Amino acid sequence: MEFVDLKSQYQTLKKDVDRRVLAVLQHGQYINGPEVDDLEIALADFVGVKHCVAVSSGTDALLIAMMALGIEPGDEVITTPFSFISTAETIALLGAKPVFVDIDERTCNIDPLLIAPAITSRTKAIMPVSLYGQCADMDTINSIAAECKISVIEDAAQSFGATHKGKRSGGLSLIGCTSFFPSKPLGCYGDGGACFTNDAKLAERMKSISLHGQTERYHHTTLGVNGRLDTIQAAVLLAKLEKFNEEIEDRIRCGERYSKFIGSLEKSVTTPFIDSMNTSVFAQYTIQVDKRDSLRDFMASQDIPTAVHYPRPLHKQPVFAEIVSSGLRLPISERVASRVLSLPVHAYLSESEQDSVIHALNSFYN
Numbered sequence: 001m002e003f004v005d006l007k008s009q010y011q012t013l014k015k016d017v018d019r020r021v022l023a024v025l026q027h028g029q030y031i032n033g034p035e036v037d038d039l040e041i042a043l044a045d046f047v048g049v050k051h052c053v054a055v056s057s058g059t060d061a062l063l064i065a066m067m068a069l070g071i072e073p074g075d076e077v078i079t080t081p082f083s084f085i086s087t088a089e090t091i092a093l094l095g096a097k098p099v100f101v102d103i104d105e106r107t108c109n110i111d112p113l114l115i116a117p118a119i120t121s122r123t124k125a126i127m128p129v130s131l132y133g134q135c136a137d138m139d140t141i142n143s144i145a146a147e148c149k150i151s152v153i154e155d156a157a158q159s160f161g162a163t164h165k166g167k168r169s170g171g172l173s174l175i176g177c178t179s180f181f182p183s184k185p186l187g188c189y190g191d192g193g194a195c196f197t198n199d200a201k202l203a204e205r206m207k208s209i210s211l212h213g214q215t216e217r218y219h220h221t222t223l224g225v226n227g228r229l230d231t232i233q234a235a236v237l238l239a240k241l242e243k244f245n246e247e248i249e250d251r252i253r254c255g256e257r258y259s260k261f262i263g264s265l266e267k268s269v270t271t272p273f274i275d276s277m278n279t280s281v282f283a284q285y286t287i288q289v290d291k292r293d294s295l296r297d298f299m300a301s302q303d304i305p306t307a308v309h310y311p312r313p314l315h316k317q318p319v320f321a322e323i324v325s326s327g328l329r330l331p332i333s334e335r336v337a338s339r340v341l342s343l344p345v346h347a348y349l350s351e352s353e354q355d356s357v358i359h360a361l362n363s364f365y366n
C-alpha cells in the first residue's frame with residue numbers, strides 16, 4: 001500500500017499526460033510556454049477568481065504574495081504554529097516576524113478568537129493555513145482583518161479543491177496560495193504552485209516578481225525572484241485538472257468511509273472534524289490518538305504507511321529560537337503535535353486497502 005499512489009494515478013491519466021508533455025517537447029518553449037497561460041486561465045476559472053499566477057512552488061507562492069504586499073523587516077504576520085515550515089519560513093525570510101497564535105483542537109486550524117488580541121500596529125497580514133484539506137474559518141478571519149485594514153493570505157497548499165461556504169479555497173481572501181508538490185491534492189511532477197487574487201494590480205505585481213521583477217524584457221522595476229512554473233509542469237497540471245473533480249470525490253469517499261468505520265472506535269480515536277461550512281479534500285486523513293507512537297509502530301508492522309503532520313509546532317523549531325520568546329506556550333498545538341497520525345488517503349486507494357487500514361487500527365485497540 002502506498003501513502004500516496006502517484007504510480008496508479010499516472011497509469012490512469014497516462015494518455016493525456018503523455019500527449020501534453022510530448023507537445024511541450026515538440027514545441028520546445030520550456031520556459032513561459034503557452035501551457036502556462038492556458039493553465040493560469042484554467043486554474044483561475046476552477047477557483048472562481050479573476051487572476052492566477054503560476055509559480056515555481058507553494059513556498060515561492062507565499063513569498064511572492066508577501067513581496068507583492070510589501071511585507072518588510074519590522075512587520076508582523078499572524079499565523080498558525082501548526083503547519084509545514086514554509087508558512088513561517090517565508091515570513092521570516094522577508095525579515096518580518098511570524099506571530100504564532102494557537103489552533104482549534106478539532107480542526108487543527110488557527111483559532112480566529114485568538115487573532116484579534118495578537119494584532120499590533122506592526123501587523124501587516126494574517127496567514128491562515130487550510131490544514132489537511134479543510135479551510136480555516138476564512139470569513140471570520142477576513143472580517144477581523146478588514147476592521148484593522150490588514151491583508152489575508154490563505155495558505156491553501158493542502159486545500160486546493162476544497163470549499164468554504166460553497167466557494168473554493170484559494171479564492172476566499174485577498175490572496176490565496178497553493179502548492180502543486182506531487183503529493184498535494186493536485187500535484188505536478190516536480191515543484192509548482194500558484195497565487196490567486198481578484199485584484200488586477202496585485203496579480204500584475206506577483207507576475208512581475210515571479211519574473212525577476214521585470215515589467216518588460218531586461219527592464220526591472222522591483223526586486224523579484226526566479227519564480228516561474230516550468231511549461232512541462234503546466235502541461236502535467238492541465239492533464240490532471242481534467243480528472244481532478246472526480247479525484248476529489250474519491251478522496252472524500254475514502255475519508256468519509258474511514259470516519260464511518262473508525263468512528264466506532266470512538267473512545268480511543270478522534271476522527272477528523274469537518275466543519276459543516278466546509279468540504280475537505282483530505283490532503284491528509286489525520287486522526288488524534290493517545291499512544292500515537294506505539295500505534296504508528298504497530299501500523300508499520302502491518303505494512304501500513306502512516307505519517308505525522310507535524311511532530312513539532314513551528315514555535316518550537318530551533319530555527320525560530322531567536323525570534324520566538326522562549327516562554328511562548330501554545331498548549332493546543334503542542335498537545336496535538338503528540339497525538340496526530342495521518343493514514344493513507346488518495347483517489348486510488350481501494351476499499352480493500354482501506355479495510356486493511358481499518359482492520360489494523362481495530363487490532364491495535366482490541
Ligand SMILES: *Cc1c(COP(=O)(O)O)cnc(C)c1O
Pocket residue numbers: 057058059060083084086087129155157158179180181191192193
Ligand atoms: C506543502 C506546503 C507548503 C509548501 O509547498 P511547496 O510546493 O512544497 O513549496 C506550504 N504550506 C503548506 C501548509 C504545505 O503543506
